[in-house]
Amino acid sequence: MERKKLRVSLGKRLRSCASFDCPGVLPNWEDYPERVQEVLREAGEVFYPSLLYDDLFRSLGKKIFPRNYYHFLGNKIRQTDLFQLLEISHPRTRIYSGRHRAARILADFSFPFVGKTPVGSSQGAGVYLIEDAQGLDLYLEGHRPAYIQEFLPIDRDLRVVLVGGRVIHAYWRVHPPGEFRNNVSLGGRISFEEIPADALEFAQDVAARCGFDDVGLDVCHAQGRYYVLEANMVFGFEGFRAAGLDFYELLARLDDEGFL
Template sequence: MQKLILGSEEWCGFPQLGLPTIKARVDSGAKTSALHAVNIAPFQKEGETWVKFDINPIQKNQKTIIHCEAKVVDKRVVKSSSGYREQRYVIQTDLQLGDECWSVEVTLTNRDSMGFRMLLGREAMSGRILVDPEQKYLLGEPTTEYLKEVYQKAVAQRTGLRIGLLASNPELYSNRRIMEAGEARGHEMHFLNIKECYMKLDAVKPEIHYRGGKILDNFDAIIPRIRPSITFYGCALTRQFEAMKVYCLNSAKAITQSRDKLYSLQLLLHHGVDIPTTGFANSPLDTDDLIKMVGGTPLIVKLLEGTQGKGVVLAETKKAAESVINAFKSLNANILVQEFIKEADGKDLRLFVVDGKVVAAMQREAAPGEFRANIHMGGTASVVKVTPEEKRIAIKAAKAMDLKVAGVDIIRSSKGPLLLEVNSSPGLEGIEGATNKDIAGEMIKSIEKNFKWK
């Protein structure tokens, strides 16, 4: 077989990855070939490990991005020319050089600091290539106009949206399901760790950067799933994406007001949504009347800053209620005092609202020996048939909070259904498990429906 003669620098392509051409350093001193890649993320496909990644194929050009995925054939430690050891994913894909094309193994790594996006090592060249180190571009060199044209076509072939999931834990069931649902519908899904994002405030060109300096400027939509402990920073990032004209499934304003328990209850009442009788006071001197205001004991004491059922106390006697309220007040903690719905018998409802429609509902029941302090405290979940009135309340509540996606908690009382809380980042595991419905898919469909191509 006649061998192909290459110079020390050449242009090659990876047709299976959708890369029409990329400049490579031809290095017979390097054993392994390496391809520039960022946002590298493994996933399962038909029981096998695959990896998705982004490539900026043109040096010093961060705007042109090709989204790729390939089957992982290995994961190995590679020593760079500087002596740094790094564990990399290895993929196998076709390499195009001139009129020749053959399968090669390539490692994926961030080569932003290197002079070439591609390094062609001797394993990929063995038996096929001779290198003349004094020559360059023996196979030809594309013009700037040609590069612009071929990469515009390559990017235009993308039919799905590029969606970022802004959250904290990629292993959380809800986050994994959303990623899977988006990929199943043909979208580019990327997990964005809130703590690894930072922003530039600028009137002309606001930016969000990701750890390592990557600029997040090419997303079509963002799904914010912000845990309560980082509401302030997560909402700041969401506002920044909105300033960059990126569609956000739930807005920063809606998430912020949903996390303010007192304001959200006032907002719901303003929109005609009934809640358990609730009291709020600033001074311990008003404790006695505060207790009377909500119908006496037993009653619920809730910390305004409490999250996920924490900071919630059931006071069964007046003495206990006074003690708990005054203890919180002595710490300058803001609290709500709320009537206890005894007839609910430790049960409440979670209605999942997407785009103004109840897509699933379940009943939650406290474990034996526990109380449900007018909120979800664990226990078991089961399918439930909700009434038209309960659906109406859930839809009205989500609309009042301006949330496209909401978990609405309702309790059944002798006065009728009462709203307890509206969650802007509701979990999927319990309700998908109980109802066997693809709620993550409904969230992706909402983005498709509401997103407008720029």
Template sequence: MRIVTFNPFRTLGMPNVTYIKPENMLMEMDKIKEADYILFPEYWQVNTLVYGLKKKIFPNISTYQLGHNKVETTRVLQAIFPKNIPYTQITSKDRINIETIEEEFGYPLVAKEIKSSMGRGVFLVENREELKSYIETNESIYIQEKLPIDRDIRIVYVGDKVIGAYWRIAGEGQFHNNIAKGATYDYDNVPKEAIELVENVAKELNINHAGFDVVVVDNRLYILEYNVMFGNEGLRNMGISVEKYIYEYISRDPDFTPINPTFPRAS
């Protein structure tokens, strides 16, 4: 069977994979049409591949669409899992009322840019001037309650199961729990209830490749967001190969018969 990837770094070691640069999609249309699976297209390619060319893609289209930005993710969680999402208001720059936000949230509060990752675009807002500054630079306004946390749990779901989970602990006095912002890993005592929540969410929403960020407050679980293109360093520290799980998952597709069904062993 033929596999095309648009991201070689996320498919390292997979057999029978052809890499095509995303910008060359139209020039490589014959290879794409012949492929049995398309891996890691960029978002702008997804509709053409799925609806135009009728191709199977990984991650699947619901994963891409619901994880496209924080607004899409939050709105579906508010509708389907309302008890597991922090109190959040999403509005536009021209409709926001600062007095209402202050009354509902108080300070500090959390403000986010709708497309960001690794802690970038997530701000701790402690007064009106900081809130005004955030509003001035964002057309879409995303305000969330500030939870009393110093860590979160990154839970990675690939295919049809959780493949790894670990704590990310913020540095002393720091706001962000992201490793890119100086947080550290802890692999012990991840609550099974958090893993079960992610499994339920992923299955209900048909998500098959995501890193979920979950926090625990007063024995209650909250999902902050999920990232389709999550970092793999924490999993590599656990000896987990995401690529192996992806290949095994697509190999179980009843319409997919790999030429070499054995994933290569690490040398």
């Protein structure tokens, strides 16, 4: 018997899941049909409400899935603050505003180090290897505040995708020659070889402690321990396609199992 579509997801993420109605994100509340409005009013939990409606439904006391999604989406400063607050292993990172930033940065970091665009960057854009004073000055010209992070000597990182705390896929991203970034969009190679179980356990612990219900965590191993580099709420599907997997079919399977 077909399950009744009693749950609602405004975003289209769960469009392949049989137990969800996914009407989409409309800019005006009154644009929704009365049927959808009534379901949303009565729902105890709303899935993927979008940045537009996330705070609205939270203010009414509704549960939101995924938790801690929209406010951390694309915001490295908020993510770093959360990792530091929870004492999660994360590369040493500091934010610099105000005057004399270069001098303060060089008092804290030695070359080389990494500068990043702290909000809105993705796919490796906005990530800079800073190797000298000239490079630092160039970075600072376009970044207020400055987001400075220690450089870890790694040749790969592990993308671990988790939904509801469950690992649904993981793969290495290996940087190409002459490139320090591992992003697939920049030529990084995907590998499924020897993915360590303890790295997946680390990622699960990070997701659970941070309340990340739908996330692609970038994890690396350096200096004898694991680090979480970044949390990606929007991530590419190249690693899924390389493994012959369909992300939306995986979500549908989780829904059929009653996991969502």
